[in-house]
Amino acid sequence: MATCYKSIHPVKYYRDFLAKGVRPDGRDMQKFRPVSINVDSIKTAEGSAIVKIGNTVVVCGIKAELAAPKAEEPNFGYLVPNVELPPLCSPRFCPGPPSDLAQVSSNFIAETLTSSGCVDLKDLCIAPEHLAWVLHCDLICLDHDGSLWDACVIALVAALRTVKLPHVSYDVEAETTVVSPEKRNKLQVHNTPVATTFAIFDDEILLTDPTNEEESLSSGVMTIVVQGGQLCSVHKPGGSPLTESQLQECINGAMKRAEYINKLVNMTLESLGT
Amino acid sequence: MYKMQIESEEDCLRPMNCQLNVLSRSDGSAMFTQGDTAVVTAVFGPAEVKPQRILIDKASVEALYRPKTGLPRVHDKMRETLIRNTCSTALLVTLHPRTSISIIVQEMQDSGGLLACAVNAACLALINSGIAMKFLVAAVSCMIDHEDNILIDPNSKQLKGSKASLTFVFDSIKKNIMACHTTGRFTQLQYEESLLKCRNGSDKIFSFYREIVRKVHQEHDRMSPTCRT
Numbered sequence: 001m002a003t004c005y006k007s008i009h010p011v012k013y014y015r016d017f018l019a020k021g022v023r024p025d026g027r028d029m030q031k032f033r034p035v036s037i038n039v040d041s042i043k044t045a046e047g048s049a050i051v052k053i054g055n056t057v058v059v060c061g062i063k064a065e066l067a068a069p070k071a072e073e074p075n076f077g078y079l080v081p082n083v084e085l086p087p088l089c090s091p092r093f094c095p096g097p098p099s100d101l102a103q104v105s106s107n108f109i110a111e112t113l114t115s116s117g118c119v120d121l122k123d124l125c126i127a128p129e130h131l132a133w134v135l136h137c138d139l140i141c142l143d144h145d146g147s148l149w150d151a152c153v154i155a156l157v158a159a160l161r162t163v164k165l166p167h168v169s170y171d172v173e174a175e176t177t178v179v180s181p182e183k184r185n186k187l188q189v190h191n192t193p194v195a196t197t198f199a200i201f202d203d204e205i206l207l208t209d210p211t212n213e214e215e216s217l218s219s220g221v222m223t224i225v226v227q228g229g230q231l232c233s234v235h236k237p238g239g240s241p242l243t244e245s246q247l248q249e250c251i252n253g254a255m256k257r258a259e260y261i262n263k264l265v266n267m268t269l270e271s272l273g274t
Numbered sequence: 275m276y277k278m279q280i281e282s283e284e285d286c287l288r289p290m291n292c293q294l295n296v297l298s299r300s301d302g303s304a305m306f307t308q309g310d311t312a313v314v315t316a317v318f319g320p321a322e323v324k325p326q327r328i329l330i331d332k333a334s335v336e337a338l339y340r341p342k343t344g345l346p347r348v349h350d351k352m353r354e355t356l357i358r359n360t361c362s363t364a365l366l367v368t369l370h371p372r373t374s375i376s377i378i379v380q381e382m383q384d385s386g387g388l389l390a391c392a393v394n395a396a397c398l399a400l401i402n403s404g405i406a407m408k409f410l411v412a413a414v415s416c417m418i419d420h421e422d423n424i425l426i427d428p429n430s431k432q433l434k435g436s437k438a439s440l441t442f443v444f445d446s447i448k449k450n451i452m453a454c455h456t457t458g459r460f461t462q463l464q465y466e467e468s469l470l471k472c473r474n475g476s477d478k479i480f481s482f483y484r485e486i487v488r489k490v491h492q493e494h495d496r497m498s499p500t501c502r503t
Contacts, residue, residue: 104355107348115438115458219363222454230459237352238359238443241450244469251462 011202011217018205025211032209032257033147037154037268040162046135047163047187051155054211055145060155061138062163066177069125069132077124077132081109083139083152090144090212101148108235109139109152112225116193116232119160123188127170131177135163135187146197146211149223153195158265162272163187192265193227194258198250203240208253224254287414287427287475288387290482294402294490302403306395309429310385313392315399319375327374332367338378339392352455353379353389357396360443360453364397366406375405386430387415389441389455394479401487410446412479413453414472415439418460424468426475440468444476 006013017024027033033054042048045061069076083105085093093099098106113119124133137159139152164184170177199210199218207214215221220239225232231251236242242250288309297303300316307313320333327334337358339350346354361377377399379392393413400407417428417436425432433439438458445452451469460468 100351100355103348103351107352110348111457115456117459220359227459230461231456231465232459234440234454234456234465236451236454237356238361238363238453240363241445241448241452243448243450244466247451247469251465 010213014214014217015202018201023207023214029205030208030253032260033211035154035261035264037158037265039158039268040272046165047159047161049155049158049162051151051158053147053151053154053209055143056147056151057142058148058151058155059140059142060152060159061140062159063136063138064163064165065134065136066126066131066168066179067134068130069128073121074129075125076121077126077134078121079110079113079119079124079135079137081113081137081139081156082106083109083141085141085144085148089141093144104237105139105149105152108149108223108233109137109156112153112193112195112233113156116191116225116227118157118189118191118193118227119187120190126168127172130172130175131168131170133165135160144212146199146213146215147209148197150195150197150209153193153225154261154265157189157192157194158268160187161189161192161265161269191227192262193225193232194254194261195223195225195233196250196254196257197221197223198253200240200242200246206246206249222250224250226251226254226258229255287478288429290479292398292482292486294398294486300399300403302399302401302405304395304398304402305382306391306398307383308387308391308394308427310383311387311391311429312382313388313395314380314382315392315395316378316380317375317396317399317403317405318378319403319405320370320373321376323372323374328372331371333365333370333372334374335362335365335367336374336376337361337396338376340378340380342381342384353392356389356443356453356455357393360393360411361396361400363452364407364409364411364445365400366408369406384430386428386433387441389413390415390427390443393443393453398483398486401483410480410483411443411452412446412476412483413441413443414475414479415441416468416472416475418458418464418468422464424464424471426471438464440465440472442469442472442476444473446480449473449476 038050047062085102167183199207200220201218222236302317390413418438438460440456443453
């Protein structure tokens with residue numbers, strides 16, 4: 001009976017639940033889903049992490065490559081994030097070139113990395129003008145059940161913190177590169193940004209950490225990235241208007257969540273024993 | 275077609291200039307400049323929709339952003355998403371089910387504040403097209419420089435010395451935040467201050483819209499006097 005009602009009029013189904021102050025999955029409006037993190041499980045990659053937020057699963061793998069730095073920035077290496085949303089994660093993605101959401105997500109992750117400054121690109125430079133590290137960060141979503149960007153940012157930062165780059169020596173005159181894979185240096189990650197997504201339902205109700213269903217039924221979505229008490233990004237791509245007090249609520253919620261997630265990632269990395 | 279200019283005041287927006295109905299084939303169009311940043315927008319709709327995009331209860335809004343040179347890249351996709359979502363909330367989409375409304379934005383010149391300019395131009399083109407809207411939208415950009423000063427509507431020279439740049443879009447009725455996009459790091463206090471300054475700036479844009487519409491109609495009435503019975 002409930003499933004019939006849900007498929008005929010999903011918005012009213014949600015409204016009836018929200019009127020009682022609870023969501024269909026049992027959470028209240030400000031509750032987050034449980035998060036599980038696993039790091040360094042992919043041995044073929046320089047760094048990796050798998051993050052699960054409720055049903056959303058994102059795998060991040062970081063591969064390092066050697067290349068010549070850009071002519072305009074000879075002292076900097078580069079970070080190339082790429083978010084892939086394969087057809088297996090959700091019925092709305094078809095095989096073929098990256099969908100709009102995948103492109104916007106890649107752009108968002110790239111902007112978050114630059115804004116937060118979590119990796120100093122100067123650390124990736126080996127020999128100015130000649131050789132630098134390029135870190136390809138591939139984020140693959142295996143299951144899209146909402147809060148995609150939250151999972152992507154957590155996975156990316158956790159993976160970056162496990163990256164160990166081999167020692168490279170470059171002889172400028174001879175133009176030879178010697179890579180010693182046994183001697184490894186940990187990549188320095190200066191800070192840890194955390195993203196939190198909110199959905200605006202019916203123009204009034206704010207839902208934290210929405211599921212895919214909630215995101216599709218809501219009239220607007222907003223993502224806030226927090227890093228060390230400062231805001232890195234407040235991204236609200238249209239949707240219903242928000243008042244200042246609602247925005248304030250979201251920022252406070254995002255700050256609290258950042259503390260919790262950072263503790264969780266620190267615990268996970270400590271358990272690695274590195 | 276009509277053009278209108280507003281002089282800028284201190285600590286305020288760059289001078290704005292607009293021409294409506296610049297394109298002959300579209301339902302609505304606008305050429306809008308803010309300082310040296312120029313954008314041309316065209317609106318087509320409500321028009322026939324492709325079967326894969328059809329929505330039974332509302333119009334399917336699509337936004338296309340074309341950069342001045344080269345093919346559209348991932349950064350442009352983000353602008354398209356923002357413009358599309360903002361406009362679909364502002365338009366009365368339920369009035370035109372099973373149709374499509376396309377908003378095409380062509381960048382002419384980027385001298386800072388391009389996203390804000392694109393959103394404002396899209397709103398002007400929608401006004402020109404006559405499609406019913408719930409409210410108008412105005413976008414204002416601002417930046418925070420290394421001395422923590424907040425500058426409204428910076429040009430590209432000022433942006434070179436910025437540590438954060440923020441773009442806000444407001445609606446015309448309650449001045450709530452419709453959309454927001456930021457780059458760089460800033461504190462919550464700086465965010466709130468920028469929001470307040472940008473909101474004050476948006477008042478000027480809304481009065482600019484009103485002036486434009488008033489003058490266009492005056493011009494129209496003057497050129498083709500109608501007798502009403």
